[in-house]
C-alpha cells in the first residue's frame with residue numbers, strides 16, 4: 261500500500277489497463293487468503309480501498325473491465341476439501357456505502373430506478389451487518405437437507421454436518437412451512453465465546469485466534485464436526501434463496517416468518533421511511549456496537565417491499581435494492597517506523613510506536629502506546645502472555661492497530677510473515693531519554709515481582725517531571741511557599757527570560773537575586789504581579805531559607821516518601837548530612853547502612869530502595885547541593901533507637917501511673933524506639949504496672965513477662 265499510486269483521473273489508458281490487471285491479481289490473492297484460508301494479510305479497510313480503486317478505474321474506462329475483474333466476482337472458489345453445492349439461486353455480496361452522501365445517493369438511485377415515486381414513500385429495513393460468514397440452509401418438506409457456504413456465489417461448500425452442531429438452527433420447520441425453503445443468514449461466533457476460547461488456548465500455551473469472524477469461519481469449515489460443535493457458533497437469519505412459496509411480501513415480513521419458524525433473527529432490525537431515519541438508526545447501532553456480543557461491521561439497508569426488490573433486480577455481484585453502510589474500520593495494519601520513549605510527569609518511561617500514518621475508525625493514527633517493556637515483549641500486567649512468544653514488537657514490523665472509541669490507539673499484534681529480515685528485539689532503555697538519569701523497575705511490594713513501569717530516578721532534575729516537582733516542592737507540607745501556586749509555577753517554569761525562570765527548586769531561592777541583577781525584566785511590571793505581591797513573594801521565599809528537615813526530605817519528591825516517611829527519616833537521622841551520607845552508604849543495598857534504613861519501623865524494602873535510587877543519581881545530588889547553598893535544614897530531634905535499652909521492645913502500661921501521664925509515657929517510650937501496645941500477649945516484653953493494676957498484670961504474671969514499677973522503668977530507660 262505504501263507505493264505512490266497515481267490518482268485515477270490522471271491514469272492513461274495504458275496505465276489503467278496495467279493497474280486493473282495488477283488489482284485483479286492482488287484482490288484475488290486477498291480473497292483467497294480471507295475466504296479460503298481465514299488468514300487475511302491486510303485489514304478490511306485496506307481491502308475495501310483496493311476494491312474502490314478498481315471500481316473507480318472501471319467507471320472511467322468501462323471498455324477495460326476484465327472478465328476476471330473483482331467487480332464481477334463474489335468471494336473465492338470453494339475449497340476442494342468439501343463437496344460442492346451449486347446454489348439454487350446465487351448468493352451475492354452487497355454494495356458498500358461509506359458516508360451519509362453515499363447513502364443519500366443509494367436512496368436516490370432506488371427512487372430514480374423505480375420512476376417518480378413520491379418522497380419517503382419507499383420503506384427500507386435497516387439491520388446490523390453481522391461479521392461472520394454467510395450460509396444457505398435448505399429445507400425440503402420441513403427437514404434440513406443441506407447447508408452450504410457462499411463460496412464464489414454460484415458454488416459453495418457442503419458443510420451440513422457442521423451446521424447440524426449449531427443448536428439454534430432448527431432441523432425441522434413447523435407444519436405449514438413451504439415445501440422448499442432456503443434460509444440464508446450469518447454464522448458467527450459470539451465475542452464472549454471467542455474470548456473464552458482464547459483464554460483456553462492461552463492456558464494450553466497454544467497460539468491465539470485473531471478475531472471472531474475468522475475463527476467462526478475456520479471453526480465451521482472443519483472436517484471434524486466435533487470441533488465445530490465445541491466452538492459454540494451462532495446464527496442470524498436475514499435472507500433466503502429458493503422458496504417454493506413466498507410466505508410474506510416484505511423483507512420485514514419474511515424475517516418475521518423466520519422468527520416464527522424458530523430461527524434467531526436480529527432484534528435491531530427496523531423498518532424506516534426517510535434517509536434521515538435510516539441514518540439515525542445507523543448511528544444508534546453504532547453506539548451500541550461495542551456492547552453487542554457479536555461483531556458487526558456496518559448496517560445493511562434493504563428495500564422492504566419484495567415487488568420493488570424484484571423490479572430493482574441485481575447487478576453482477578450485488579442486488580440493486582440493498583447496500584451495506586460500513587462503520588469506519590477500527591483495526592488496521594501499518595508498520596512501526598520507530599519506538600520512542602516518553603517520560604511522564606511521574607517519571608514513567610512509556611514506549612510509543614511511531615507508525616506509518618493510517619486511517620483507523622475514520623481518524624488518522626500516527627502513534628500507538630506500547631505501555632511498557634513487558635507489553636512490547638507480549639506480556640500483560642499480571643505476567644500473563646498476551647501475544648505468542650515471538651510476537652514481540654520490533655521496529656519495522658507490520659502490526660495490527662486498534663482504536664476503540666476515544667481510547668489511545670493500541671498495537672494488538674504483529675504480522676510475523678512481514679517481519680523484515682534483520683529486525684531485532686527492542687532494547688528498552690536503561691536511562692531516561694530526557695535527563696539521562698538511570699531508569700529502574702521497582703519491585704512490587706505484594707507480589708515481589710518487578711513492576712511493569714520503568715521509571716526515571718532523576719525526579720528532581722528531569723525536565724519531564726520538573727514542573728510537577730516544583731509544585732510539590734512548594735506545596736503546603738513541603739516548603740509551603742505562599743504566592744507560588746500552580747498558576748505561578750506554570751508561569752515561572754515556562755518563562756523564557758533567565759531573570760524570571762524557575763526550572764529547578766534552587767531557582768526559587770535565586771529568583772530575588774536574579775531580579776535585582778536584571779535591569780530590564782522586572783516581575784512587578786508583568787501583568788498579574790504588582791510591586792506588593794512581588795515583595796510578599798520574596799518575603800515568603802526568604803521565610804523558608806530555614807526549613808524543618810522532614811519538610812526538606814518530603815519536598816525532594818522521592819517516590820514513596822510521603823510526609824509520614826519523611827518525618828520518620830528526619831527523626832531517625834537527625835540532620836540532612838547524616839541522612840544523605842547514610843543513604844549513599846546504603847546504595848549497595850546490603851550492609852549496615854542498608855540494614856539500618858530497613859530497620860526503621862514503617863519503612864519497607866520498596867521505600868528504602870526508592871530512597872537509595874534517588875541518592876545514587878548524581879544529577880539529583882547536584883541539584884540538592886545547589887539548594888543547600890540557599891537554605892539551611894534544621895536538625896530534627898533524634899529518635900534514639902540504637903543504644904536504647906528498649907528499642908524494638910513492646911511495652912504495656914497498666915494501672916494508674918503517678919510519675920507521668922499515659923500519653924507522656926507512650927511518647928517517651930516511642931522516642932526510644934519501643935512499641936507501646938494496649939494489651940498483654942506473648943510478644944510483650946515489659947509491663948509497667950502502676951497502682952491498682954488489674955487483669956493485664958495478672959496476664960503478665962501468667963505469661964512470665966517482666967513486670968516493672970514506674971521507678972524500675974525510669975531506671976531502665978535512664979531516667
Ligand SMILES: NC(=O)c1ccc[n+]([C@@H]2O[C@H](COP(=O)([O-])OP(=O)(O)OC[C@H]3O[C@@H](n4cnc5c(N)ncnc54)[C@H](O)[C@@H]3O)[C@@H](O)[C@H]2O)c1
Nearest residue numbers: 290291294300302303304307353354388389390394498560
Ligand atoms: N482483509 C482482506 O484481505 C479481505 C479480503 C476479502 C474480503 N474482505 C472483507 O470481506 C468483506 C467482503 O466480502 P463480501 O463480498 O462478502 O461483502 P460484504 O461482507 O461487504 O457484504 C456481503 C455479505 O454481508 C453479509 N451480511 C451480514 N449481515 C447481513 C445482513 N443483515 N443482510 C445481508 N447480508 C449480511 C452476508 O454474508 C453477505 O454475503 C468486506 O468486509 C471485506 O473488507 C477482506
Ligand SMILES: [Zn+2]
Nearest residue numbers: 692695716722
Ligand atoms: Zn528523566
